[in-house]
Amino acid sequence: MTSIWRAREFSTLVILVLEVVFFTWYLWPESGGHPFLNVGNAMLILKYSSIYGIAAIGAAIVIITGGIDLASGAVIGLTSVVIGYFFVEAGWGLFPSAMMGLLVGLSAGLVSSWLIVGLKLPPFIATLGVMGIWRGVGFIITEARFYDLSARLPRNWTVAGVPIDWVPPIVMVVLVVVFQIVMKQFQWGRSIFAVGGNEMAALFSGVRVGLVKTTAYVSAGLLAATSGVVLAIVQGQGKADLANGYELDIIASAVVGGASLSGGRGSVAGAVLGALIFGVLRNALPQIPGATFYDRVIVGLAVIVIVVMDQVMVRKAR
């Protein structure tokens, strides 16, 4: 098993490296500093990619169970609103406000899994409905205003000695390492793969399928809310329409990272690499003169090309 998954993550990594090499070459300056290949830009890419990447870990877990979570973007948005409400309106500290934000993710996961496991709704429909509800709740709370967190956030602050800009990538790396280990070394992770590979065989084998699915959606909700915390702090605002449409980019990250929408295959590390691939694209494309209006097309094409390349590589590896 390890060899196949390793090969899948490896192929995603190769694509990421090729992408970086390409943009380094393409954007090589006539003179002066490199506009793409420099530490500041790398930090920028990492910071924004981690918003997608953290949620993509959850998306990958849900996709491996054979499900889908369309609510992640809405959860990110609502989390930012809830943090804004407590931090700005109620005057709470940042940490307890962030905890309230995570509570959004927990509730979102519980509601989705109740619809899917309890009421046996198809995940697509359940999370589509839930997505609209969370987005709407955000608007009800804010009444179309937005909370300005940046005014109350300290300038150039550090968390345990680490500059705040470094925190999102570090959180992402810690989470992906933790979940990668959980997915590979723990029974919960294997149950996720078993349920996605053959739900009925898993049920017959004594796997608690309902519990596995519930925890998968709750994890995805919590991870999306973590992204929401990061985004609220990075953007310095809590707004109901924040992260609009992110759910598709998050799912695309997981798929580009090797997750199969039919379930049973995928990896959380791959999902994060997938998020980085998109992060690099979104950062580098605007720097190419004349590419501004083409970037959505290019990102769309990239999803298709990368998944096809991945399939070819995996087929060869077999």
Added chain:
Amino acid sequence: MTGIGLEFQDVSRSFGAVRALSGVSFSVASGDAHAVVGENGAGKSTLLKILAGIVRPDRGAIRLDGAVLDSASPREALEHGIGMVYQEMLAFPNLTVSGNIFAGREMTRSFGRLDEPAMRARTRELLERLHVPATPDTPMELLSTAHAQLIQVARALAFECRVLVLDEPTTSLTDAEVDHLFTVVTALRRTGVTVLFVSHRLPEVYRLCDRITVLRDGRYVDTFERATTSADDIVRAMVGREPPARSARAVPAAVGTPALTVRGLSRADVFHDVSFEVARGEVLGIFGLVGSGRTELLESLFGLEPLSAGSIMTNGRPMTATSAAEAVSAGLALVPEERQRQGLCFNLPIRDNLVLPTAATSGTQVIRRGAEQLAAQAQSDALAIRTPNLDVTPDALSGGNQQKIVIGKWLATKPSVLLLDEPTKGVDVGAKFEIHNLIRREADRGMACVMVSSDLPEVLALADRVLVMREGHVRGIVPGAGATEEQVMQLATHEVAAS
């Protein structure tokens, strides 16, 4: 009438490093009923897939009435007159009978409008000819397995097939349904249709076919005349060795606290008031026709479906399992009927499949790879699972070896009661003997086994006692030794005076 109809000439096909077929040549006389037999992995499925246009041969050709048959798709094969009837239902349950028969090749009127009246009329004709009690508008999902299979035959006939290929068509049919199918097929032969019959069941092969071709390990072995060959000769040719002797179990059932006691078990509309006990070391056979409630009974015992009444005790302790996990901790294990759907996770390596129930119900979270590898290897060795290593996924193995994985993953939980649902369904002769020996061995070691099977000779050979079910009721429990097939079949099919 006679003359060479279907010819296989040096047909070869590899999948990666696996040579599924190498240089297979034989011919089938036109209008003949010809059987192709062989163990799983012998190459029958590949041969049929080539015939059906699903895969193309690397080398060699198939000729029909002298003309090379080179079908690039199942549709072309159908147009060339090859009608396939598959083992598993390839039907559209959401369409009507007529919709199924003409799926993909609908009759049309001008402007491509569907000609429903013509298709309905043709369907009605075919249903009458095949004696299927359905109308063209009956939804497919309401049909029994047997009738659904006949709809596949009807589909082949609708396209004027010259060769009718039957791939293990009787696996889920009752004897009466098999009789009906065979009557239909025999009638078709009289109209000049060539029949190619692939089956594991030699008695059926003998009933239907005049000639029998044996494949082994992707190679052609020989073609036998039915009249001059015994079933044992065929088995020898299939396995390439002497079949193991069918030894009756020497050890009689042990007495003591029953491993499993079932009292008045009912599930609304499925089975009613089922009571029995199984001693340690005993094999209880459960026989009944499809629909008698056997599978449902096992699934309820295993906590997968709710009960409406009754009690279960394992080793003298009451058990109320509402999930497989709880049933496992009470010492039960279930080898389910459909290994593809219910038995195996095809995305996981064999090792993970073998340890899944043990690990999923152990309560520990951390996976210890080393220990699992050892445990899985031990099961694999004990069951003689033929696989290059435990890292491959189960789809790389033959049906018999897949079934051994399913049995192995349950033996690994060290159950005191092993429930087996059709443990030898769709496995080849060699694996069947191995699985029988395995069940005997586990029983000899003190495990209580409950085996549901449609294979009556199997039940009588293995079971110490046979519980017969019909329409959800227990119709009798007879001792395995001394019971005759007629006796059991009578209990299973109609009311007789208790004997």
